[in-house]
Amino acid sequence: MTALPDGATGSRSVNVTDLVDAGRLGRFHLGAFAVLGGCLVMDGFDLQAMGYAAPALARDWGLPIARLGPVFGAGLLGLFLGSILAGMAADRIGRRPVLIGATAAFGVFTLATAAAGSMPALLAARFLAGLGLGAIMPNATALVGEYAPRRNRVATMMIVTNGFMVGAVAAGALSAWLVPAYGWRAPFWIGGAIPLVLLPPMARWLPESLQLLAVSGRRPAELARWLRRAAPGAPEGPGVRYTVREAPRRGFVLLELLRGGRATATVLLWLANFANMIVIYAVASWLPTLVREAGLSTATAVWAGTAVQLGGLVGTVVLGLVLQRLGFVPVLASCFATAAACLLVLGRPGLPLAALLAVAFAVGWAVQGGQPGLNALAATFYPTDLRSTGIGAGLGVGRLGGFLGPLVAGAILAGGGGAQAVFQAAAVPAVVSALVMLALRRAAPGVGAAPPPRGGDVRRGC
Structure with a gap:
C-alpha cells in the first residue's frame, strides 16, 4: 500500500512504513548506514581501548591493577x-539531534580522558564520555531498522x-602498536x-526517522524532505498525508x-x-590484563582480546543471516549456551596459545555476536515511538551489568582468585x-520466533 483516498477531502494517506518495506536499498541508504556504522565504530573502539590501556596506565601511575575497577565502572555507569x-x-525530539549532540560530547570527553592527570579527572572524563556514548547504539540500531526494507531488516541491522x-x-x-610505543593515552587521542x-x-x-516524524504528527516538511531522498517517486504535494499504523503514546x-x-517480554x-553484558565487559576489560599477568607478552595479551572481537565481527554477520530465517530465540539461546562452555575452557591454566585464541574467538562469536541480536530483537518488538527507549532501556540495564562485571572480576582478583575463577564466574x-x-x-x-508481522490498522500521521 502506498496511498489511499481520505473520504471527500480528496487527500491521500501515504503509509511511510509501506514505502520503506516496498523499497530497495539505494545510495541514500548506503550513505546513511555508513555514517551510522561509523558512529558504532566509536562504541566498539572505546569498549576495548581502556582494557588495552589499563596495564600501561597502572604501571605509569604506580597502581595495582585491581585499583582500575572504578575506572572501568565510571565509563559503564555513564553508558547506563x-x-x-x-x-x-x-x-x-528525534534520533538525529540526539545522535549528533552525543557524538560531539563523546569526542570532547574522550580527549579529556587522554589529558587526565589524576584519578578524579580520569573518572569524571570516563563517566561523561560514557554518557555521550550511551546514546549511540540504541538510536543507530533504531534508525537502521526504520530505513531497511522488512524483507532484510534483521540482517541489515546486524551487519x-x-x-x-x-x-x-x-x-x-592499534593499541598493540600505540600503547607500547606511545603510552596509554594514545588510543584515547585517536578515539576522541x-x-x-x-x-x-x-x-x-x-x-531523521520517517516513522517517528509521522507518528508524532509534527514537522511534515522535514518528513517529506527525508522521504524524497529515501524513496524517490513517493507521493507528495498538497493533500498528501503521511501515516503509520500506530497511535502516539502519552505519559x-x-x-x-x-x-x-509488553511487560513480560x-x-x-x-x-x-x-x-550478557556482564560477560562482554568482564572479558573485554580483563582478558588482556589476565593474559599479561599469566606471563605472556603485551602483544599476545592484545591479540587475545582482539580474537574475542574478531569472533564477534564474524559472528554478527553470520548470525544476522541465520536470525532472518530461524528467528531470534533458538539462535540466541544456542549462542549463550556455547559461550558458557567456552568460558569454562578459557579459564583453564596452561592453555596452549593456539587454543587460547580459538576459544577467545568462540566466546566473541557467541556473546559479542549475540548482543546485536538482542538489540535487533528489541528494535523489531517495540513500536516506533518506543523503539529507541526500548532498545536504550535494554542496553541501559545491560550496561549496569557491564558496570558490575568488571568490578566483580576485580574483586575476585583482589581476593586472591585467578583467571580461572574470573572466567568460571563469567560462565x-x-x-x-x-x-x-x-x-x-x-x-x-x-516474540522473537520469526520476523515480526505487520502491525494493525491504526493510522497516525501528518
Whole structure:
C-alpha cells in the first residue's frame, strides 16, 4: 500500500512504513548506514581501548591493577544512564539531534580522558564520555531498522551494527602498536578525534526517522524532505498525508515499555541484556590484563582480546543471516549456551596459545555476536515511538551489568582468585542468558520466533 483516498477531502494517506518495506536499498541508504556504522565504530573502539590501556596506565601511575575497577565502572555507569536518557529523548525530539549532540560530547570527553592527570579527572572524563556514548547504539540500531526494507531488516541491522565490532578490532590492532610505543593515552587521542571528524558527515547524511516524524504528527516538511531522498517517486504535494499504523503514546515513556502486553517480554529482554553484558565487559576489560599477568607478552595479551572481537565481527554477520530465517530465540539461546562452555575452557591454566585464541574467538562469536541480536530483537518488538527507549532501556540495564562485571572480576582478583575463577564466574550469566531466551519463548510465544508481522490498522500521521 502506498496511498489511499481520505473520504471527500480528496487527500491521500501515504503509509511511510509501506514505502520503506516496498523499497530497495539505494545510495541514500548506503550513505546513511555508513555514517551510522561509523558512529558504532566509536562504541566498539572505546569498549576495548581502556582494557588495552589499563596495564600501561597502572604501571605509569604506580597502581595495582585491581585499583582500575572504578575506572572501568565510571565509563559503564555513564553508558547506563546515557542509554536510557538518550533513548527517551530521541523518541520525543528525534534520533538525529540526539545522535549528533552525543557524538560531539563523546569526542570532547574522550580527549579529556587522554589529558587526565589524576584519578578524579580520569573518572569524571570516563563517566561523561560514557554518557555521550550511551546514546549511540540504541538510536543507530533504531534508525537502521526504520530505513531497511522488512524483507532484510534483521540482517541489515546486524551487519550495520557490526561497526561496533570493527571498532573493537581496530582498537586492538592499534593499541598493540600505540600503547607500547606511545603510552596509554594514545588510543584515547585517536578515539576522541574520530567522533569529531564524523560530525560534518553526520550533519549532511544522517536522517531523521520517517516513522517517528509521522507518528508524532509534527514537522511534515522535514518528513517529506527525508522521504524524497529515501524513496524517490513517493507521493507528495498538497493533500498528501503521511501515516503509520500506530497511535502516539502519552505519559512517562519508560513505563509504556511495561504496558500493552509488553511487560513480560520487556523484563526478560532486560535480564538477557544484563547477563550478557556482564560477560562482554568482564572479558573485554580483563582478558588482556589476565593474559599479561599469566606471563605472556603485551602483544599476545592484545591479540587475545582482539580474537574475542574478531569472533564477534564474524559472528554478527553470520548470525544476522541465520536470525532472518530461524528467528531470534533458538539462535540466541544456542549462542549463550556455547559461550558458557567456552568460558569454562578459557579459564583453564596452561592453555596452549593456539587454543587460547580459538576459544577467545568462540566466546566473541557467541556473546559479542549475540548482543546485536538482542538489540535487533528489541528494535523489531517495540513500536516506533518506543523503539529507541526500548532498545536504550535494554542496553541501559545491560550496561549496569557491564558496570558490575568488571568490578566483580576485580574483586575476585583482589581476593586472591585467578583467571580461572574470573572466567568460571563469567560462565554463570552466560547460562542465565540462554535460559532467559528459552523463557521468552514460553512466556511470550510471539516474540522473537520469526520476523515480526505487520502491525494493525491504526493510522497516525501528518
